[in-house]
Amino acid sequence: xxxxxxxxxxxxxxxxxxxxxxxxxxxxxxxxxxxxxxxxxxxxxxxxxxxxxxxxxxxxxxxxxxxxxxxxxxxxxxxxxxxxxxxxxxxxxxxxxxxxxxxxxxxxxxxxxxxxxxxxxxxxxxxxxxxxxxxxxxxxxxxxxxxxxxxxxxxxxxxxxxxxxxxxxxxxxxxxxxxxxxxxxxxxxxxxxxxxxxxxxxxxxxxxxxxxxxxxxxxxxxxxxxxxxxxxxxxxxxxxxxxxxxxxxxxxxxxxxxxxxxxxxxxxxxxxxxxxxxxxxxxxxxxxxxxxxxxxxxxxxxxxxxxxxxxxxxxxxxxxxxxxxxxxxxxxxxxxxxxxxxxxxxxxxxxxxxxxxxxxxxxxxxxxxxxxxxxxxxxxxxxxxxxxxxxxxxxxxxxxxxxxxxxxxxxxxxxxxxxxxxxxxxxxxxxxxxxxxxxxxxxxxxxxxxxxxxxxxxxxxxxxxxxxxxxxxxxxxxxxxxxxxxxxxxxxxxxxxxxxxxxxxxxxxxxxxxxxxxxxxxxxxxxxxxxxxxxxxxxxxxxxxxxxxxxxxxxxxxxxxxxxxxxxx
Amino acid sequence: xxxxxxxxxxxxxxxxxxxxxxxxxxxxxxxxxxxxxxxxxxxxxxxxxxxxxxxxxxxxxxxxxxxxxxxxxxxxxxxxxxxxxxxxxxxxxxxxxxxxxxxxxxxxxxxxxxxxxxxxxxxxxxxxxxxxxxxxxxxxxxxxxxxxxxxxxxxxxxxxxxxxxxxxxxxxxxxxxxxxxxxxxxxxxxxxxxxxxxxxxx
Numbered sequence: 001x002x003x004x005x006x007x008x009x010x011x012x013x014x015x016x017x018x019x020x021x022x023x024x025x026x027x028x029x030x031x032x033x034x035x036x037x038x039x040x041x042x043x044x045x046x047x048x049x050x051x052x053x054x055x056x057x058x059x060x061x062x063x064x065x066x067x068x069x070x071x072x073x074x075x076x077x078x079x080x081x082x083x084x085x086x087x088x089x090x091x092x093x094x095x096x097x098x099x100x101x102x103x104x105x106x107x108x109x110x111x112x113x114x115x116x117x118x119x120x121x122x123x124x125x126x127x128x129x130x131x132x133x134x135x136x137x138x139x140x141x142x143x144x145x146x147x148x149x150x151x152x153x154x155x156x157x158x159x160x161x162x163x164x165x166x167x168x169x170x171x172x173x174x175x176x177x178x179x180x181x182x183x184x185x186x187x188x189x190x191x192x193x194x195x196x197x198x199x200x201x202x203x204x205x206x207x208x209x210x211x212x213x214x215x216x217x218x219x220x221x222x223x224x225x226x227x228x229x230x231x232x233x234x235x236x237x238x239x240x241x242x243x244x245x246x247x248x249x250x251x252x253x254x255x256x257x258x259x260x261x262x263x264x265x266x267x268x269x270x271x272x273x274x275x276x277x278x279x280x281x282x283x284x285x286x287x288x289x290x291x292x293x294x295x296x297x298x299x300x301x302x303x304x305x306x307x308x309x310x311x312x313x314x315x316x317x318x319x320x321x322x323x324x325x326x327x328x329x330x331x332x333x334x335x336x337x338x339x340x341x342x343x344x345x346x347x348x349x350x351x352x353x354x355x356x357x358x359x360x361x362x363x364x365x366x367x368x369x370x371x372x373x374x375x376x377x378x379x380x381x382x383x384x385x386x387x388x389x390x391x392x393x394x395x396x397x398x399x400x401x402x403x404x405x406x407x408x409x410x411x412x413x414x415x416x417x418x419x420x421x422x423x424x425x426x427x428x429x430x431x432x433x434x435x436x437x438x439x440x441x442x443x444x445x446x447x448x449x450x451x452x453x454x455x456x457x458x459x460x461x462x463x464x465x466x467x468x469x470x471x472x473x474x475x476x477x478x479x480x481x482x483x484x485x486x487x488x489x490x491x492x493x494x495x496x497x498x499x500x501x502x503x504x505x506x507x508x509x510x511x512x513x514x515x516x517x518x519x520x521x522x523x524x525x526x527x528x529x530x531x532x533x534x535x536x537x538x539x540x541x542x543x544x545x546x547x548x549x550x551x552x553x554x555x556x557x558x559x560x561x562x563x564x565x566x567x568x569x
Numbered sequence: 570x571x572x573x574x575x576x577x578x579x580x581x582x583x584x585x586x587x588x589x590x591x592x593x594x595x596x597x598x599x600x601x602x603x604x605x606x607x608x609x610x611x612x613x614x615x616x617x618x619x620x621x622x623x624x625x626x627x628x629x630x631x632x633x634x635x636x637x638x639x640x641x642x643x644x645x646x647x648x649x650x651x652x653x654x655x656x657x658x659x660x661x662x663x664x665x666x667x668x669x670x671x672x673x674x675x676x677x678x679x680x681x682x683x684x685x686x687x688x689x690x691x692x693x694x695x696x697x698x699x700x701x702x703x704x705x706x707x708x709x710x711x712x713x714x715x716x717x718x719x720x721x722x723x724x725x726x727x728x729x730x731x732x733x734x735x736x737x738x739x740x741x742x743x744x745x746x747x748x749x750x751x752x753x754x755x756x757x758x759x760x761x762x763x764x765x766x767x768x769x770x771x
Binding site: 188224225230 | 571572575576578579580582583584585586587589590593594597598675676677688689691692695696698699
């Protein structure tokens with residue numbers, strides 16, 4: 001069943017020494033060894049565990065919201081409880097799942113390995129950032145137990161400053177603290193990429209995943225402090241009665257929106273850029289081709305990071321900013337679509353005439369490309385001033401950003417999880433079930449969110465627990481889709497956990513992919529490499545000899561695959 | 570080293586949000602801001618500016634002493650830096666206390682004449698406390714870092730070969746000074762120098 005993936009360069013003989021006796025999982029034992037670890041790989045797994053818990057909590061709130069919307073009347077939840085449910089869904093999913101997801105788990109685990117480093121630049125800081133994230137996590141869970149907040153995930157004043165409960169204070173502090181965690185992670189990655197690259201790993205040879213992480217880190221470092229100070233001011237407003245955002249005291253609630261979106265729009269790119277990096281890896285690995293337009297994909301990551309800071313005003317088209325500002329922000333929002341489109345075109349060009357094998361990670365990658373394209377194009381609808389006046393605060397917006405966040409980031413996250421799972425755990429999962437899950441997620445996702453485009457275009461506003469009966473059919477479809485989607489998430493949880501105990505032992509390079517992470521043993525040794533690698537070839541140096549025939553084992557010459565030249569120093 | 574520069578970049582943006590709010594409301598409430606600014610003690614502010622500039626000098630000398638493996642110099646200049654930093658914070662306490670006694674702290678007890686300018690003045694004082702408070706917090710953290718440096722210097726850890734912690738703490742210290750160099754004119758001096766030496770609230 002797994003023969004497709006057994007393209008180990010040295011063949012069967014290599015299998016015997018494939019699992020090193022000492023690797024990062026068994027190097028030390030005990031809870032304390034894990035909780036005090038400075039190994040970036042273990043910290044990545046600590047994050048994986050933590051954000052899986054948050055994903056589960058956020059998912060429960062999503063199901064509550066969808067169940068309430070099954071019928072037009074507000075019957076399951078009161079309007080107050082509904083407000084809390086969608087607010088907590090948003091807060092937990094955005095700040096505690098999506099923002100840390102790919103960077104904190106796979107960035108932590110693979111960024112140092114992919115550049116041939118022993119660890120990140122500041123291992124202690126790395127562990128500290130996990131603890132800071134956990135403190136923030138406990139704060140938000142406490143908020144939840146105290147009854148949650150109902151401001152929406154955006155904390156707009158006056159909801160957050162004069163309305164709502166005093167839980168806002170704790171929730172705002174939690175996100176403030178969480179911000180420090182992402183600042184430290186971003187800082188660590190930037191310095192690591194600058195100073196820790198292996199000999200020969202030039203900027204032009206960096207895997208595109210690393211480029212994407214680098215661009216993401218720039219946004220984290222530049223954007224997060226602004227969010228921190230903004231929520232700090234909300235805190236000061238509630239506790240010390242500063243009037244910065246309160247019109248009664250002479251302040252301006254629109255200022256909050258400007259400061260908030262100055263971070264939170266770039267934060268959209270914090271969430272999607274790492275996903276794009278993953279897709280670049282997957283598309284190359286499963287079409288056995290050099291990524292088309294490497295330079296353009298790398299540069300477009302940076303372009304997104306920069307231009308992403310100049311488009312925040314498109315969240316304020318109807319908030320009362322000047323018409324001229326709205327005009328400029330509209331144009332800039334169209335411009336930010338260009339680097340995203342460059343990526344999509346380049347991935348497609350990479351697929352063209354590639355030797356495509358439809359393994360489960362590739363299914364997620366293809367899903368990503370399709371759904372991200374829909375999400376991106378509907379973003380252009382909303383960037384157009386005239387259309388936005390009609391669509392503002394409708395389900396069209398909800399559908400649009402879920403196509404980016406779930407159809408994009410979450411699919412990339414699942415793709416990354418499946419692609420790197422054998423390397424992380426040393427075990428193979430059941431590929432058949434993985435394919436079923438990938439298709440289930442894709443179908444469930446579209447059934448959930450495509451009807452929301454329609455119902456939003458017809459005028460159903462967001463944030464209400466009741467709606468007019470005309471919208472019921474589309475809402476029932478959406479809730480049905482959400483149930484299928486839930487199954488699509490439960491499946492991987494089952495077969496991945498199963499693989500930990502019963503899975504086949506994974507070889508060094510089960511996909512026959514290219515990159516330093518596939519050169520080292522599985523699971524990687526504590527210091528990542530037995531000898532420091534020397535890089536002599538560009539990223540994705542796939543050749544025709546690497547072609548793997550789907551379901552038919554490998555062709556002659558596949559011994560080259562994944563064999564990035566590694567020599568001892 | 571690069572890490573500290575990147576960190577300071579985040580600090581610039583952290584304070585940047587407050588400066589943004591300052592720019593907006595100073596534009597909206599220009600007259601109230603000028604009037605409210607006259608209630609700050611330019612004398613104390615000027616004194617504190619000198620104190621901080623002096624502390625930047627002693628900090629630079631401490632780093633220099635690290636580079637030349639001069640342990641006595643490190644101990645002397647780090648101690649001086651801590652003393653100057655503490656003096657700055659002491660003056661801030663005096664100033665804050667003065668604001669409390671004159672009902673210039675935002676909230677229910679805020680009182681300002683002429684009352685037509687009160688909303689703008691209250692915003693000014695909100696920003697005054699937010700900006701100088703955040704700055705003072707950075708000073709306290711800085712003083713804590715200096716204590717650690719002092720301990721490390723006492724143990725003779727710094728030499729020509731290795732003085733990185735001293736150098737990056739110095740970077741942080743200078744950054745906090747520079748923030749004050751912006752805060753002083755923006756908060757204390759915009760009302761003109763006519764009331765040099767004392768708060769108009771007296």
